[in-house]
Amino acid sequence: MIGLENNAVSLIDYCSAWQDLFAREEKQLLNKLGMIAEEIEHIGSTSIICVI
Numbered sequence: 001m002i003g004l005e006n007n008a009v010s011l012i013d014y015c016s017a018w019q020d021l022f023a024r025e026e027k028q029l030l031n032k033l034g035m036i037a038e039e040i041e042h043i044g045s046t047s048i049i050c051v052i
Helices: 017-036
Strands: none
Touching: none
């Protein structure tokens, strides 16, 4: 799973790889959750293209 390292928050430039990282995480979560989850949403600053 993706998470914070050492509980540190950093402000960095947008990275197009975040969309691919989300897609992988979403697939893993949906596979594990099965019918419990209908969909997984990508929200927050990493979901906004060119936020900085």
